[in-house]
Amino acid sequence: MERVGVFICHCGSNIGAVVDCARVAESVKDYPGVAFSTDYKYMCSEPGQEMIQNAIREHNLNRVVVASCSPRMHEKTFRACVAKAGLNEYMFEMANIREHCSWVHAGRNEEATEKAIDLVKMAISKVCNNEVLMKGHAPVTKRALVVGGGIAGIQCALDIANNGYQVDILERTPSIGGKMSQIDKTFPTIDCSACILTPKMVEASSHPNIKLITFAELEKVDGYVGNFEVTIRSKARSVDMSKCTGCGTCMTKCPGKADDEFNMNLRKRTAIYTPFPQAIPNKPVIDRESCLKFKSRKEGKDVCGVCAKLCPAGAIDYEQQDELFTERYGAIVMATGYEQFDHSIYGEYGYGKYPDVISGLHFERLVNASGPTQGHIVRPSDHKEPKTVVMVKCVGSRDPEHGKSYCSRTCCMYTAKQATMIRDHCPDTKVYVFYMDVRTPGKLYDEFYNRTREEYGVEYIRGRVSKIYQDGETLRVKGEDTLLGRQIEIDADMVILANAMIPNPDSERMAQIVGIGYDKDGWFTESHPKLGPVETHTAGVFLAGACQGPKDIPDSVAQAGAAAVKVCALLSKDQLETEPTVSKVDNKLCSGCGLCVPVCPYKAISLETIQERVAGKTIERQVANINGSLCQGCGACTVTCRSGAANLKHFTNAQILAEVDALCQTIL
């Protein structure tokens, strides 16, 4: 006999201001199955939860409905609450009368209350059909995978490894290090990026629990939390890692030439190369696009082979092919980082037409000691020291028309840092910065910005730049100074554009492979913007660093640590609780037609042979069998199954039909 307890929450004024909660509680008092109905200001609060628990005992309720906010928010909270009072946590339903009712029908109180009553009736009808469900258990592979070898990936891997768990770092480029390895100095302390990064890289490469899988990509992810089966494509390096000692002689004589992406194409590199001197693993890779041998093979010839001849360890292997291998993991951390916004769409800034208009990362390579200019700040066009430098901020950021609508958070600080470094290296160079706003949201950030203006004499002009064009030797920058209210033109020797941050261009494909959400700009979607920044909606997949949204190094490292703790929490369990809301087949109804087998995305359904006594004889027949731990509860099989044999627990056909009937408009 159903004895339902209904609890209507005011949520302070969020619901109470629009929905007449008392009337809702009153009107469902006599609804079939309801034994107790009340309302309270804050159901999710301590006293609120106690009220539920007392009501369960007093009125011996065997089902509870809470009408408050979205179940995506507090379903776990209330399930734990009813469980404490001895009620099975799945004998509980929520009605969303906040996000779906009071907040979206402000001012229409009467109709909102009617709607709330309907939603509560739906929840009551559904809960009357709920069954007691117990959480299942699934084994956990005590091993984590970090996708992306930037600072976030490295830090997360280190934190996991230091907790005693095996972790693999999967990096697409030949070496870990990511964007930070391209940066010269970091704000706000201007300490050298390589000095703080390379120790971490070495620590990661030498850590017993960490395995580096570089020059490899994510191919396919199957399975579920605790039991991911990840297929990785290890791209052909044409160098046998076991033999190569990293001596580098091959790189000295290689005739192949290609643009050095690491140095933002400011110089050339050899076909067989390591991205940067401190690369880890410090073993070269052959770029088959620019290697003379591979290019000639395309035309049927076979030339060069210098590196193979020179290599003392005989490590060069031209026949190496991509290989796919599968690995099992318990948790995955996405740390795929960011990319610089391609500002060539701003034709008016002359990118690509004028060599002296460069981006922030270009400047980092110029000012970096191991960069193409050995750290001398010179103009790419004629390698002369620039006397006036103009820096333009928000290129692509905060521009819904052509660029990205969001603020990229880090440009203000690295522009200030770069301005300081220019003034430091060439004291008599004049630096102008065009800005809309200066955002310094961190510790010691604003002090750093003020020092840039006061001590280093950087000229900040509040206004946008409308056009940059080559005017003889110099670049004429036309802009405006909104504080003085006049147009302004500066003849600059070099212009540095502070480009927006965008996610890794491959982020959407990887999100679909791993099965997590992403927003319209391609950033991975966290489970909750405030309360779950490092988790995703897919259990077992976590986020670290800029892949979740524009952020600087301190935030990335902090997030990496957070993600690591979540992973360790997951791996610390020998067994994982699996949601019981999975599909189950009723053998009596199943005719073994197998239509459901191909439908299951997790291949959880297989045809099993069972024995049965029919009319006095034991017979064998085939029925569908759903592996409860593989099934994730999507319900595709329940619709394909004509006889209703496959039913999704907690979302059964009877429950959904009851919810539809609760809205009944027809009259008898």
Added chain:
Amino acid sequence: MDYAYFPGCSLESTGIEFHMSAKAVTKALGINLIEIPDWNCCGASSAHTRGHWISLALPARNMAIAEAAKLDVAIPCAACYARSKQVEVEVSQSAETRAKIEEIIGRPYKGESKARNLTDILYRDLGVDKIAAKVVRPLDGLNVLTYYGCLMTRPPELACDDVEDPVSLDEIMKALGANVLQWGFKTECCGGSLTACRPKVGLDMTQKILDAAIKAGADCIVTACPMCHSNLDMRQAQLAKHDHNYHMPVFFITEMIGLALGMKQKDLGVDRHFIATEEVMCKLEEYEQEQIQKMMNEGGEA
């Protein structure tokens, strides 16, 4: 490719060479221009100062005639293009404007036939490779600067090319083989009517453009607006009085295409400019000779 053709007043008077070269070039490139019968002035430079409805009604009448014949309208002059585009956009966006306009001009106009700038037709509809295919006398070695002015690129809703960084003239000139230089004055204002009523301000703007062109080392400037052409071409003599002697030839885009297609200067009206265009012509011939010369001796050896 059929279009209704609206020359506008300038192309019958100061910009006659734009009209002549436009007719010649479009015929050669297979674009059929059917002049709108009994077209009236689009009220470009002054109508909108007298009143909003008159400034819309004037171009609306021409567009309505073209719409009756179910043709889009090819308009070489940037000013006429801007006026016609505005009435097309306003009529198709609001029913009352359409009703009022239809009442004034006494004929139906739904805004379905589109106002199209001739340069935009050449660049987008025809395509540069079709033009390149027809080039007989490539303009190699000629350093040109393209000048768009205001009305082809502003305001954004009416513009026929990118507001900040227009490319249609550049691409056409490249297709003709010319060497297109870079400068910052593609979309700066040439002074417009200010060169007449407020010479001090207007001439200063024209001068800045000419100075930049000389600095960039251009042989000539290419434009697609009769007003800009007259300001840049005609005013050079006036500027000469202030001890600068300017000699920067200014061409229309259609003249350039005509020359590349091997047409005679007289037919294109190139000889009607204020600033003589001989240097550019003989530079082309010289270059041509060199080419023939080179081919001769290469030919000789092979």
Added chain:
Amino acid sequence: MSNAFVYNFDQVQNEMRAMAKELLESGEATMVIGWEKGALPYQSTPVMIRSAEDVDKLIWDAYCQQNLSTYLIDYIYTDEKVAIFAKGCDTRAYNRLIQDNRIKAEKCIVIGVPCPGMKNAREAARLPENAEVPMANACKECRYPNPVVFDKRVGTDVTAWCTERDFSDVEAIEAMPADDKYAFWQSQYTKCIRCYACRNICPACNCTSCIFDQSASGWCSKDINASENQFYGVTRAFHVAGRCIECGQCEMVCPSEVPIMLMNKKFIKDIDSLFGAHEAGLDTNTPAPLSHFSVSDPEEFM
């Protein structure tokens, strides 16, 4: 022209009897299921022959419509070896049951019989004794009169008299306005007395327990009105969508003469146009359209 004239029923009938006798005497089959003459000239009824002498009960005429494959389901748990005679559509029904895992091939012997197209028994009941009885609706559009799968066969293949389906009746309804369409279906389904003959005869409706036999499941009440009958009608059509072998038996056996095939043919038409032509039951490995998908399915829900 129904090609019954060319087709020699008696000759095939004798072959059937001989085949049955041979199978029973050799013990290859413990039972042969065919048709025998029913109470009326336009009625033939299934018959089970166990001994060789009774083979003469077997007849073969233009009214042997019942699909015998569904009977095989009753014997998969016995050690009977059942031989059945199967027309073109019956063999497709056999494939349907094999693919749905409801019968085991090793327990059945399918004797293929090329079919000239059965006569419309319902019309025959209305027409006077010796009138010319038209062919059954489904048989008019039959494209597979010859058996698509068989262990043994009798008779010689006939040439199919139709190459593609005729959706004119479906299109006629699609063209009707919404209210007329609803009135049509409502009046048809009001006649339905929910006897489930259409479900029990259908080879695609082969579930051990149908949702309409589980009144406790709450899917459909046992109340008889147009709404619940339509729920039954459209739900069954959806369940057999992509799996229906178009034998037309549902329509033939309905005591209220509800045009059930009009619903099935609508799904068939849409599946063909949306997901590519699909013929159910031609083999046992083509997956059912609704139990797989294609990434490039038409997108209408953006």
Added chain:
Amino acid sequence: MQFLEKSKLGVLLMQLNVQYRLLVPVEYKGLTQFAPYSQVEYGVSQFYLDGNVTVSPKTVYLPQSEAMYKFSAQGKKLAIEEMPALEHMQVLFGVRHCDTKAIACLDKVFLDEQFPDPQYKDKRDKTIVFALACNNPKATCFCESMGIDRAHADNSVADVQVYDLGDVYGFEAVSEKGKACLDGLTGLNEGASRLPDQKPQSIAFDAANLPEKLKDMFDHPIWDEYAFKCLNCGTCSYICPTCHCFDINNKMRGTTGLKLRTWDSCMFGEYTQMAGGHNPRPGKKERVRNRFLHKLQYFNEKHDMSLCVGCGRCIAKCPVNMDITKFIRQVIAE
């Protein structure tokens, strides 16, 4: 006997329809059944006398789906609301004697002395039956073999006996109700009574000692031979005039609902499905055997009349053309 020209039948029916709620046999889009005469007036359906209707007049007394009472929950209490009785008297015109005999069988079940069924009784009392003598039976008819006189009403169901005498119709009151009804009609003129000549039936056999024969045939192999072809659909039991099994279920709308009585059929699996999964009649053989025996043996033993009235509907409409007469003849010949 009173006579009426055939052409005047429409007028007579109009009169009846004014005084009573007249139900006549109609054909509507292929389905023949009894329906209000107003439908024929509206031209929705066509008057159909040339053969027996597919759906028997059983629907008049035992509708396929009928509400027994309406219940609603007010707070914790339950309120029951009885269904109203028939507002006005009905006339059922054109019932043939196989169907009147069938109604007599239903009377045995529903008008039991101790527990008469109120709704059935209400309908029976308020309905005047005009029985029609059946001149040209269909090829599937075998009512005479089941001991039914096609011309005379030998049971308590018919109130008026109508004869189709070629050019005129003959009316003969049988019961008081019938006489009162006929008196209320005009246009009928008195005359000497005569009987229509009736064509013989093609199927004929003597079913007298059928029940005894069937007594010891429970495990006879004949059942396999017949039952194997049955599809267990409900066609025969739903269109059979004497099948009267029904199921009680309810239909809810929030807190109000209707207690429904709907037809059910012993051929359906769910009919004998018991809690716990057991089904005493799991297969076709048991169900076909049960249906035949109930019709031809069990009913006789209890009420001394056969539950099969030989209307032949099941022979006409069975999807697999099962023929009960062939079975009966085979049993007789045993």
Added chain:
Amino acid sequence: MSDNSVKTANDVAENFEPKILVFACNWCTYAGADLAGTSRLQYPPNVRILRVPCSCRVNPQFVIRAFQRGIDGVLVAGCHPGDCHYTTGNYYTRRRFLLINRMMEYMGIDPKRFHTRWISGAEGPKFQQVVTEMIEEVRAIGPNRKLRDDMKVTVNTDDIVASVEADTKVVADNV
């Protein structure tokens, strides 16, 4: 005709408030509706949202059941193909509802009454817009009287055919 005769079209003209049922997939559309809530995007209160794990859990029989219960419009909404939390769920939804939407139109139900749309967790405004548009469209064409399962109290031999004609006359949808 029984006592609870179906409302005739004209007595409903002005104050008709349609009731729309939305089957929302938990990971995308339900989250989109939540986002519409947190961003306070207002829309008329005619919508009732029913949460399902994935749009592929929605059985077309639920949609027909909704119309039987007198609901005026049904929206089935899920993640955009490719974004499904269960990777392939919404591809099956697409196949099923491409078919069943055409069948419902074929049965005479006004296509404005049933929609299938992809609404992601980030598309709060799109949820608001789709829902508001649907409510206005359904309000314009009045209550749905097709497929309604109003219990006809069969007092006497109120035979089936009579109810057909009564229904057909009354049922003209946009009379």
